[in-house]
């Protein structure tokens with residue numbers, strides 16, 4: 001089933017208390033947990049790998065929620081099996097990260113996961129039209145870091161993505177998403193809202209989850 005609603009990004013969580021942080025957002029109603037994987041090549045930072053997915057998989061699945069893996073890595077097709085095995089429910093790869101995008105998306109489906117294709121702010125919406133994916137991730141900041149400001153040009157791009165793919169597939173937004181930007185993205189066709197800083201960077205992550213859900217009619 002398609003992903004929907006708020007997807008807290010654990011990139012902004014306190015890693016010393018990861019299970020507790022995930023528990024808080026699940027209890028607040030989040031049904032998607034977003035995991036940002038960075039390799040130090042496609043984007044400069046190195047973050048986490050399949051071990052972290054494995055560590056939270058049981059907790060997330062027991063809450064009837066999904067683990068959404070965002071691969072910001074070169075040649076993502078080589079890592080798909082490991083993330084699927086660790087417990088990923090959906091895996092998104094960047095159109096810019098591999099010459100084998102179609103193959104990578106096929107491999108994700110064959111591994112039993114929902115497939116996503118991500119595009120950077122500098123990549124035109126048309127880059128997704130040649131491939132079949134369950135979800136399109138429209139980056140609303142340049143990938144690599146949390147806490148950046150939402151790019152306003154994303155709104156027109158979301159509308160273009162909807163023109164290209166129709167009403168059905170999930171469209172995810174990621175970067176600078178809070179109550180206000182999430183509502184604007186929802187109006188432009190987004191259905192999945194990744195939020196890191198606006199959730200885990202606040203005093204009350206549970207309240208933030210509820211506020212973003214309400215702002216997007218979730």
Ligand code: DX5
Nearest residue numbers: 009143144146147176196197
């Ligand atoms: C950025 C990551 C995002 C990040 C968003 O490259 O893909 O998922 O966690 O962080 P915020 O919500 O702080 O912009």
Ligand code: ZN
Nearest residue numbers: 036070174194
């Ligand atoms: Zn992400």
